[in-house]
Amino acid sequence: METDKIFPDGIYGCQKIGDGMSIEFTETQKNRLTELGVKKETVFRMFETVIEREQTYKIVEKQAVVKNKADLKYLLEQSRKPALCRLQQELADALCEKGFTQVTTPIIISSRALEKMTIDKNNPLHEQVFWLDPKTCLRPMLAPNLYEVSRKILTSQKLPLRIFEIGSCFRKESEGNSHLKEFTMLNLVEWGTPKENRIDQLKQFADLVLKAAQIDDYSLQEEDSVVYGVGLDVVSRDGLELASTAMGPHPLDDKWRITCSWVGIGFGLERLLMHREKQSGIQRYSKSNVFLDGVCLKIK
Missing domain, CATH: 3.30.930.10 (Bira Bifunctional Protein; Domain 2)
Known part of the structure; x- marks a missing residue:
């Protein structure tokens, strides 16, 4: 599954897949994504299959970790003040x-x-x-x-x-x-x-x-x-x-x-x-x- 098809706007976007969706991220997944700063519209998006949800979670979580690392590096090396x-x-x-x-x-x-x-x-x-x-x-x-x-x-x-x-x-x-x-x-x-x-x-x-x-x-x-x-x-x-x-x-x-x-x-x-x-x-x-x-x- 290609990243841009899941997330055309990166971890802060949300793509509507279609009618009949009923599968959400698990509570553990929601908590982790929220902790990493992923936007609500992404955390609460819906999926058509569990496989799609799991594949999407891996991509979103990885993107969010990369962003948090980059933001922490910027704080430590550039802004230095919260x-x-x-x-x-x-x-x-x-x-x-x-x-x-x-x-x-x-x-x-x-x-x-x-x-x-x-x-x-x-x-x-x-x-x-x-x-x-x-x-x-x-x-x-x-x-x-x-x-x-x-x-x-x-x-x-x-x-x-x-x-x-x-x-x-x-x-x-x-x-x-x-x-x-x-x-x-x-x-x-x-x-x-x-x-x-x-x-x-x-x-x-x-x-x-x-x-x-x-x-x-x-x-x-x-x-x-x-x-x-x-x-x-x-x-x-x-x-x-x-x-x-x-x-x-x-x-x-x-x-x-x-x-x-x-x-x-x-x-x-x-x-x-x-x-x-x-x-x-x-x-x-x-x-x-x-x-x-x-x-x-x-x-x-």
Whole structure:
């Protein structure tokens, strides 16, 4: 069987063979091809015979291994920096050029800080927190620290104030195609945004970040957050949530003695990469011992 007759577009194409197809790749084969980064339309294609399926699998798996090896070699010899690291730097540079200041805050936070965000034992998010002991945990979000740092800065600085942080957050998520237990967040906030300008500012800041991330297929949709209430979500054309936004004054502000109006956005960077690189799973661009810069390390 000739390769081009099976795969006219390489491992990322999919050729419809005809009516009456009922044979798929086995689950083991699907898992291996997905692990190697083969596109969904190929992984879930149908076959007329088992022989055809097995012949196709051998060819596709071999092509995918070759590609992963080539990508790993390029990383080691050329780019030398994973896409997640490059994206963090590109976003930081783009935000600093627009007057934002980057801050870094602790990964370990107190239960009291979460309670200020309404995440107490009665909140469903409480069960998703990685608790180190009854009073401390790994931060599930950047917001508590950004509130605290901002409150202190605002005692001596004038409005408007633009700050952002990029860092790891941790939640006991069921690791599906678009969730991770450890993920990298970008949170930006502008304190002192005039109330009448908040929506326009959110749109401008979302555009700034997504342009730096080389993503242009998105829209803003109204959404009701468990913590922040009604706001806007940044959603890709295929329905993937890329970011959530918030606006103030907000009831949470009083606990940090914040009194000005403001806007903020939170982006998950691994999810941005998954969407940009058209991957079906987020793990390929996560902090991982199995994947590195989208490359599967389990290659022959």
